[in-house]
Amino acid sequence: MDEQALLGLNPNADASYRQRALAYFEQLKESPDAWQVCAEALAKGVYSNDHVKFFCFQVLEHQMKFRHGTLNATQQQLIRETLMKWLQLQLMSAQPEKVFIRNKAAQVFALTFVTEYLTQWPKFFFDILSLIGLNPRGVDLYLRMLMAIDAEVVDRDIQHSSEETRRNTLIKDRMREQCIPSLVESWYQILHTYQQSHSELTCQCLEVVGAYVSWIDLSLIANDRFVSLLLSHMSVEVLREEACDCLFEIVNKGMDPIDKTKLVESLCQVLQTAGFFNVEQEEDVDFLAKFSKLVNGMGQALITSWTKLVKAGDVKNAQEALHALEAKVALMLQLLVHEDDDISTNVVGFCYDYLHILKQLPVLSDQQKSNVEAVMLAVMKKLTYDDEYNFENEGEDEAMFVEYRKQLKLLLDRLAQVSPELLLEAVRRVFNTTMQSWQTAPFMEVEVAIRLLYMLGEALPASQGAHFSGDSTKASALQDMMRTLVTCGVSEYQHTSVTLEFFETVVRYDKFFIVEPQHIPNVLMAFLDHRGLRHSSPKVRSRVAYLFSRYVKTLHKHMSAFIEDILSRIQDLLELSPPENGYPALLTSDDQLFIYETAGVLIVNSEYPVERKQVLMKNLLEPLLGAFKLLLGKLLLEQDEERQAGLADCLNHAVGFASRTSKAFSNKQTVKQCGCSEVYRDCLQTFLPALSCPVQKEALRSGVRTFLHRMIICLEEEVLPFIPSASEHMLKDCEAKDLQEFIPLINQITAKFKAQVSPFLQQAFMPLVQAIFEVLARPAEDNDQTAALEKQMLRRSYFTFIQTVVSSGMNEVMGNQELENIERVLFTIIQGAVDIPDPIAQKTCFIILSKLVELWGGKDGLVGFPDFIYKHIVPACFLAPLKPTFDLSDAQTMLTLSECALTLKMIHLKRGPEFIQYLQQEYLPSLQVTPDIIQELCQVLQQPDSKVFKNYIKAFFQRAKL
Known part of the structure; x- marks a missing residue:
């Protein structure tokens, strides 16, 4: 080597x-x-x-x-x-x-x-x-x-x-x-030989048995000598966790329900005799975590057996399985209430499935009822936070507890299905007892009592309105608890978890206040003072800002007497905080959005006369406008980039706040009906100059553009005078992204106002189109993916703009342009349909071509357009699908082909036999299409059903591309 x-x-x-x-x-x-x-x-x-x-x-x-x-x-x-x-x-x-x-x-x-x-x-x-x-x-x-x-x-x-x-x-x-019997024998010998001397080998061997048991003959393992060996390992500290896992795999093996019941029962008997069911005496939590998993496996195995036997109609054996199951519930409950959440989590599955069985039984025995109550008490106990929970800086342990609480909530929902009366009674008992002495109770008890009331809303099978209709016992119980909640003073409790739970519950049961509106003033005060929006914790203030907006949206009809008081109390929370202020604001700008929306809802839905609404809305928005002008002036003079960004952010918040107030208007309460048109026109007048600000251009344009979108909806035609200057500003030195985001605004105006904006559009059409052409023509680096994507999106936006114009019945917008400009635009649409391998853009182009043929392709259409149809549109319909990039197996491309077929149908509709003759004698022969195929295509094209032609065209191009 x-x-x-x-x-x-x-x-x-x-x-x-x-x-x-x-x-x-x-x-x-x-x-x-x-x-x-x-x-x-x-x-x-x-x-x-x-x-x-x-x-x-x-x-x-x-x-x-x-x-x-x-x-x-x-x-x-x-x-x-x-x-x-x-x-x-x-x-x-x-x-x-x-x-x-x-x-x-x-x-x-x-x-x-x-x-x-x-x-x-x-x-x-x-x-x-x-x-x-x-x-x-x-x-x-x-x-x-x-x-x-x-x-x-x-x-x-x-x-x-x-x-x-x-x-x-x-x-x-x-x-x-x-060889499996020989392998099993080798495992037995290993387990037997090394259980005292080599614990690591024994543990490895137990892992092997657990892995293989799922697919080998169980009788080789589930027999006296093997199981007694495994159980002896359960008593050896270094082996028992692995032994537990191994037994779990044995119990988990799929098998006949009667055999499974017998297996679990014999296993339980031995474990119980050996003292493993005395959970309280066991101090090793790691072992208990494994043991709880085993108990969960045994419980779920018996539940599966019961379900199968019931399905098979075997009543006797099903009864035995249920009896065996019931005998394990006490053990499951011991583990469910264990102080270690991992151990408790491991038996949630067993508990949940057991409750599901009880739900199916026609009547519950006393023992089963007492089991239900025991589960209820366990869930209530385990929902409680412990002393170590860190509310200010939640880490991994806290996240795990939140997840665990979600599982307990599932159990609570299941309990409500089994016995809503029992659950309601239990919660009521806990809630009332805790609320009587909330001043001296630990925070976790107070929090969980309110939490349980909150959870009842989803758990009980009635809509929230029904809870407070005064009809049923359920409704009156919830009503009593809500009355206690808002009158006992618990909103003063000094712990963030209790405070948040109070507000969450008040908002969840906001329908209660429709039945008992006398409690609204007290709750409003809680929202507005040190308990809510002025709480010392930013986390509480932030959540309360959102909850307050929800509360007001539901109950504004009952707040008429307090509106001006509320507005004056939230005045300081509405202030725009410029970056150089130096002191932290009570609310973040995101939280302030909710407060502005709330103020808007109160004003718009009040019973005040129009003049008063107008004054209140001006009082709400004018401070924003004054601050905006000042800040914009500062931004123009500011040299430091970081401070520029801070000021631009602040300007955008001002625009966002004004925009958010407009969410309060509706079809019943329009801006005009509320006398608020003038103040929003003032907003436009103030905000639009920011469009020509040379610094932080992208951020400012984005904010003002969003405001314009809102005003098109709210101000209706009163927004139109502002559109030309806004467009002019936005078309100056713009990038692909600016244009791409500006076009939806123009599309919105075009689609909404149609003929009203036709004169403006005729003027703005070519400047906009030229700006787009110029940006698309700019050279970019070959490997610049971002620039390529931005251009693709801009191209799509451009075609969507043309589509919006022609589909809004404003053909004069294009028709009144100079002839060379019309031609230029038409050629870009032909190019988009044929040469650009982007099926989304291609589809839009064919929709445009079809619409133009419909508008201008007839006898009295645009001069010279029929010639354009034959020279360019017809070839586009055939050349585009023949391109190698036109993928007939792609769903998006098939939609393009469908529009292409409809374009040909539209040409036939407008030009009739002349078009058929052109296809038969000139165009299709030039593509070397055989006479019989030409004949076939022309016949199908003349049939009235478009669907038939679409299917034919697909087959036609599939053949052509072979």
Whole structure:
């Protein structure tokens, strides 16, 4: 071997040596026989360096994995002999190999096994077993091989090809026939021999049994001598976790429901007799985590058996399975309430499925009712935060508890399905008791009491309105609890978790306040003072800003008397905080959006006369406008880039806040009806100059553009006078992205106002089109993916713009342009349909062409357009689908082809027999289409059904492209 290259295998070797080792590895892998040097080195134990030995195994692994088919019989025999000689060396050597070498060797043995067991090496296991006997080092390697074989042949998490799956099935069948009993016997001997002396070997062997039990004959394992051995391991501290896992796999094995019930029962009996059910006395939480998983497996196995037996109509055995199941519930409950959440989590599945069974039973026994109550109490207890929970800086442990709470919520929902009355009563009891003494109760008890009330909303099977209709016992119970919540003073509790839970619950049950509106003022005060929007915690303030907006949206009709008071109390929260202020604002700009929206909702939906609404909306927005003008002036003078960005951000917040207030308007309460048109026109007047600001151009344009979109909806035609100057600003020195984002605005105006904007569009049409052409023509780097994508998106936006214009019935916008400009635009559409391999753009182009033929293709259409149809549109319909880039198997391309077919149908509709004659005598013959196909195509084209023609065109081009 190349000793110099091998030096590079050392982890501390320098880069050039490592490079050389890598090259040597590639050389050995690819050479038809150089690997034999590695085989010899392993068989004779030539090298003592661990990295070299690992390297040799890697070379052999590559041969078995990728080149086995190229090896002749002698070479294959050599690999088998090498492996056995290496194994023999291990039995005699003074020191065992490092674990990473043993694992790699096991992998190579496993690969050799799967490729040769069915053909050249049927005695694989017998050869190994007879060689190793009970030598501990040999046993270790044998067990590692078995786990590596499991990974290759059985492991469901590993993807296998259909060929590998077929091979694996054959291997398992052959093993079951030939050697599984011998393997099981070897496992028994290993477990029996080494349980005292070599715990690591015993644990490895238990893992192997657990892995193989899923597909071998269970009676080989589930018998007295094996199970008693496993149970004896359950009492040995170093073995019991693995023994638990092994028993879990045995219980998990698919089998006949009656046999499964018997198996679980016998196992439970022995475990119970051995004292394992005394969970309280067990201090080892790691073992209990494994044991709880085993209990969960046994419970779910019995549930599966019961379900199958009920389905099969076997009442007697189903009853027995249920009886066996009920006997495990007490144990499950002990584990469910265990203080360690991992242990509790492990039995949630069993508990959930058990409740599902109870839900199906026609009537519950007293014991079952008491089980339901016990689950309820367990869930309530486990929902409680512990002292260590860090609310200010939530980490991984906190995230895990939040996830665990979600599982408990599922149990609570399931309890509500089994017995809503019991659940309601239990929650009511806990809630009322806690609220009576909330001042002295720990925060976690108060929080969980309110949390339970909150969770009832989803758990109880009635809509929220029904809870507060005063009809049913359910409704009145919830109503009582809500009344207690908002009158007992708990909103003053000094802990963020309780505060947040209070507000979340108030908003969840906002319908309660429609039934009892007298409580609204107190709750409003809680929202507005130190408990809510002025709380010391930013997290609480932020969440309350959102919850407050929801509360007001639902209940604004009941707030008429307080509107001006609320507006004056939130005044300081609405202030724009410029970056140089230096002191932190109470709310972030995102939170302020909710407050602005809330203010808008209160004003717009108030019962005030129009004049008063107008004044209030002006008072709300004018401070923003004043601040905007000042800040824009500052931005123009500011030299520092960071401060520029801060000012631009602040300007954008101002625009965003004004925009958010407009969300309060509706079809019933429009801007005009509320007398607010003038203040929003003032906003436009103030914001539009920012479009021509030379610094922070992209950020400012984006914000103002969004505001314009809102105003087109809210101000209706009153926005139109602002559009020409806005467009002019936005078309100045713009990039692809600016244009691409501007076009939707023009499309929105065109689609909404149609004829009203026709004069403006006729003027703006060519400047916009020219700006687009100019940006598209700019050279870009070949490998600049971003620029290429931006151009593609702009091109699509351009075609969408043309489509919007022609589809809005404003053909005069294009028709009144100068002839050369019309031609220029038309040619870009032909080019987009044929030459640009973008099916989305192509489809839009064919829609445009079809529409133009409809508008201008008739007898009184645009002068010269029929000529254009024959010279350019008809060829486009045939040349585009014939392009190699036009993929007829792609769904998006098929939509393009469909539009192409509809364009041909539209030409026929407008030009009639003249078009058919042109196809038959001039165009199709020029494409070398045979006369019979021409005849066929023209016949189908003349049929009234478009669908028939679409299908024909698809077949036509499929044939043409063969």
